[in-house]
Amino acid sequence: MWRFIIGRLLQAIPVIFIVITATFFLVRAAPGGPFDAEKAVIPEVKAALERQYRLDLPIHEQYIAYLVDLSQGDLGPSFKYPGRTINELIESGLPATAELGAYALLIAVIIGSLAGIAAALRPNTLQDYIPMSMAMIGICMPTFLLGPILVLIFGIHLDWLPVSGWGDIPGDKLMPSITLGAAYAAYVARLSRAGMLEVLSQDYIRTARAKGLPEWQVVLKHGLRGGMLPVVAFLGPAFAGLLAGSFVVETIFQIPGLGRFYVQAAFNRDYTMILGTTVFLSTLIVLFNLLSDIVAAWLNPRLRAQLSE
Amino acid sequence: MAHIDINAEKGTSLWEDAWRRLKKNRLALFGLGVLVLFVVSALLTPWIAPYAYDAQNLDLGATPPSAQHWLGTDIFGRDLLTQIMYGGRISLAVGFVATAVALVIGVTWGAVAGYIGGRVDAVMMRIVDILYALPFMIFIVLLMVVFGRNLLLLFLAIGAVEWLTMARIMRGQVQALRKQEFVEAAISLGLSPMTIIRRHLVPNALGPIIVYTTLTIPSVMLLEAFLSFLGLGIQPPKTSWGLLISYGAETMEEYPWLLIFPGLALTTTLFALNFLGDGLRDALDVRRSAD
Numbered sequence: 001m002w003r004f005i006i007g008r009l010l011q012a013i014p015v016i017f018i019v020i021t022a023t024f025f026l027v028r029a030a031p032g033g034p035f036d037a038e039k040a041v042i043p044e045v046k047a048a049l050e051r052q053y054r055l056d057l058p059i060h061e062q063y064i065a066y067l068v069d070l071s072q073g074d075l076g077p078s079f080k081y082p083g084r085t086i087n088e089l090i091e092s093g094l095p096a097t098a099e100l101g102a103y104a105l106l107i108a109v110i111i112g113s114l115a116g117i118a119a120a121l122r123p124n125t126l127q128d129y130i131p132m133s134m135a136m137i138g139i140c141m142p143t144f145l146l147g148p149i150l151v152l153i154f155g156i157h158l159d160w161l162p163v164s165g166w167g168d169i170p171g172d173k174l175m176p177s178i179t180l181g182a183a184y185a186a187y188v189a190r191l192s193r194a195g196m197l198e199v200l201s202q203d204y205i206r207t208a209r210a211k212g213l214p215e216w217q218v219v220l221k222h223g224l225r226g227g228m229l230p231v232v233a234f235l236g237p238a239f240a241g242l243l244a245g246s247f248v249v250e251t252i253f254q255i256p257g258l259g260r261f262y263v264q265a266a267f268n269r270d271y272t273m274i275l276g277t278t279v280f281l282s283t284l285i286v287l288f289n290l291l292s293d294i295v296a297a298w299l300n301p302r303l304r305a306q307l308s309e
Numbered sequence: 310m311a312h313i314d315i316n317a318e319k320g321t322s323l324w325e326d327a328w329r330r331l332k333k334n335r336l337a338l339f340g341l342g343v344l345v346l347f348v349v350s351a352l353l354t355p356w357i358a359p360y361a362y363d364a365q366n367l368d369l370g371a372t373p374p375s376a377q378h379w380l381g382t383d384i385f386g387r388d389l390l391t392q393i394m395y396g397g398r399i400s401l402a403v404g405f406v407a408t409a410v411a412l413v414i415g416v417t418w419g420a421v422a423g424y425i426g427g428r429v430d431a432v433m434m435r436i437v438d439i440l441y442a443l444p445f446m447i448f449i450v451l452l453m454v455v456f457g458r459n460l461l462l463l464f465l466a467i468g469a470v471e472w473l474t475m476a477r478i479m480r481g482q483v484q485a486l487r488k489q490e491f492v493e494a495a496i497s498l499g500l501s502p503m504t505i506i507r508r509h510l511v512p513n514a515l516g517p518i519i520v521y522t523t524l525t526i527p528s529v530m531l532l533e534a535f536l537s538f539l540g541l542g543i544q545p546p547k548t549s550w551g552l553l554i555s556y557g558a559e560t561m562e563e564y565p566w567l568l569i570f571p572g573l574a575l576t577t578t579l580f581a582l583n584f585l586g587d588g589l590r591d592a593l594d595v596r597r598s599a600d
Contacts (some may be wrong), residue, residue, distance in 0.1 A: 011438075015443065018443070019444070022448075023448075023451065026451060026452070027451070027455060030454070030456075050412055136580070139579075139583065140527070140576050140580045140583060142531055142535065144535065144551070144555070145572045145575065148321045148557070148558035149559055149569075150573070151561075152561050152562075152568070161464070215525050216318040223390075238448060240444050243444075243446075243447070244446035244450075248539065252558070262410055263539055263541075266450060266453075266539075269454070274451060274454060281447055282443070282444045285444040287440060
C-alpha cells in the first residue's frame with residue numbers, strides 16, 4: 001500500500017512540474033506586456049516596474065527565480081492590484097470557493113448515491129426510471145443554464161431565495177451549491193446505480209441473503225462498499241470539474257471566490273494572477289486526484305491484496 | 310482465383326444487425342431525428358433563416374414570441390430564431406470539428422501504441438497518463454486568454470484535450486485484435502504496419518470509436534458553451550448557443566425567452582446526442598466486444 005502511495009506521489013511531481021513550466025511560458029508568450037495598457041508610462045517608472053516584476057531579466061532567469069519563489073510558497077505580486085500578493089488574493093478567495101465546492105460535493109454524493117441506490121434496488125421500474133431520467137436532465141443541463149433558470153424561478157418569480165451574495169443573507173448559499181452540485185449528483189447517480197447493480201449480482205451478496213440478513217443490512221453493509229467504488233474513483237476528476245464550474249457559479253451569483261478572481265484576472269490580463277492561480281488550482285487538482293486514487297485503491301480489497309504483495 | 314468479398318458480406322450483416330437493434334430504441338431514434346434536423350437546418354441556415362443575421366430593428370426592441378418572430382426578438386429587435394440558427398452553426402461546428410480532431414489524434418496514437426507494443430507503447434501511454442492528470446479545463450481558459458479568442462484555436466485546444474480517452478480505447482481494441490489470425494495473416498502477407506492498422510485494425514474497432522465519438526460531441530459542445538458564457542469563447546459579431554445563453558441570463562428578468570430558447574436548443578441537442586450514444590452502445594454491443 002505504501003509503495004503504491006509513494007509511487008503515485010512520484011508520478012504527481014512531474015505533472016505539477018509540467019503544469020508550472022507550461023503555464024509560466026504560456027503566460028510569458030502572451031502578446032503585449034502587462035504595462036502596455038497604462039498609456040505614456042515614464043520610461044524610468046516602466047523600468048522600475050519591470051525591475052520590480054523581474055521583467056528585465058532574461059526569460060530563463062525569470063523562470064528559475066519563479067521556481068525558487070514557488071518552492072518557498074511565494075506566488076509573487078499581482079500586476080493589477082499593486083501592493084497585493086497573489087498569496088493574499090488566493091487566501092481571500094479560497095474560503096468561499098472551498099465552502100461552495102464542499103457543499104456542492106456533499107449534495108452530489110448524498111443525493112446522487114441515494115438516487116442511484118434506489119434505482120439499482122428496483123431496476124426497470126418507476127423507482128429506476130424517474131431518478132435516472134432526472135439524472136439525464138442533470139447531465140444535459142449545463143451549470144450556466146441551470147443557475148439562471150433557478151434564479152428566475154426561485155429568486156425572482158417565487159422570491160424564496162436571495163439571487164446573489166455569499167453569507168450575507170440566510171439561505172443565499174443554497175442556490176449556488178445546488179447549481180454547482182446538480183450535474184455531479186447526476187453523474188454520481190448513474191455511477192452508483194451501475195456499481196450497485198453489478199455488486200448486487202455477486203455471489204457474496206447471495207450468501208449474505210441466504211444466511212438471512214435483512215435486506216437493508218445486505219445493501220448497506222455488503223453492497224455499498226463495492227458499489228460505491230466507481231463513485232470514489234469519479235471524485236478526483238469531479239473535483240477539477242467543480243473548480244471550473246465554480247468559475248461560472250461564482251460569476252452568476254457574485255460570490256467573492258477564487259473562481260471569480262480567475263475569470264476577472266483573465267479579463268484584466270493580470271498575468272501574474274493567472275499564472276499564480278493556475279499553478280495553485282492545478283496543484284490542488286493533481287493532489288485531489290491522487291487522494292481519490294488512494295482511497296479507491298484502499299476500498300478495493302482485490303487491489304489492496306495485489307498491492308500488499 | 311475466384312473473387313470472394315468476405316469483408317463486405319460480414320460488414321453488412323454487422324451493421325444491419327446494429328441498425329435493427331437501434332431502430333427498436335425509441336429514445337435513440339428520437340435523438341438521431343433531432344440531430345439530423347438540427348444539422349440540416351444548420352447547413353441550410355443562410356437560405357432558410359427567417360431574417361438576415363445582422364437585421365436589426367431598434368424601434369421594435371425586445372418582443373415576446375409572435376407570428377412575425379416565432380421565438381421573439383432581442384433588445385436590438387433581432388429575430389431570436391435567426392440568432393439561434395446561426396449560433397447553432399457555430400456550436401455544432403465546434404462540436405463536430407473538435408471531435409474530429411480528437412478522433413484523428415486519438416485513434417492514430419492508440420492504434421500505433423497498441424500495434425507496436427513494447428517500449429514504444431509504454432512511453433506513448435505514459436504520455437497519455439501524464440496529460441490525463443493535467444487540469445485541462447483551466448488550461449483551455451489560459452490558452453484562450455493568452456492567444457486571443459480565436460475559433461481555430463478553440464477547435465484545436467478542445468480537440469487536443471479530448472483525444473486521450475479515444476487513444477486509450479483504441480489501444481485496448483488494437484491489443485485485443487492484433488493477436489487474432491487475420492492480423493497474423495496480413496503480417497505474413499507482408500503488408501506494412503500502416504496498411505494493417507488502416508485496413509484491418511481501425512475498421513474492426515469502429516464500434517467503440519463510433520460510440521465514444523457520439524458521446525464526445527456533447528462534452529465538447531458543453532466546453533465551448535462554458536467558455537462562451539464566460540466571455541472567453543466565441544466573440545461577437547459571431548454567436549453561439551453559449552453566448553446567446555449568456556446574453557439571455559443578463560436580461561432574463563425582463564425578457565425570459567432570450568434565456569429559455571437558446572437554452573432549450575443546447576439542451577435538446579445534448580439530450581439527442583446522449584440518447585443516440587447510449588443507444589449505439591447497446592446496438593453495437595460495445596461493452597461485450599470491448600472486453
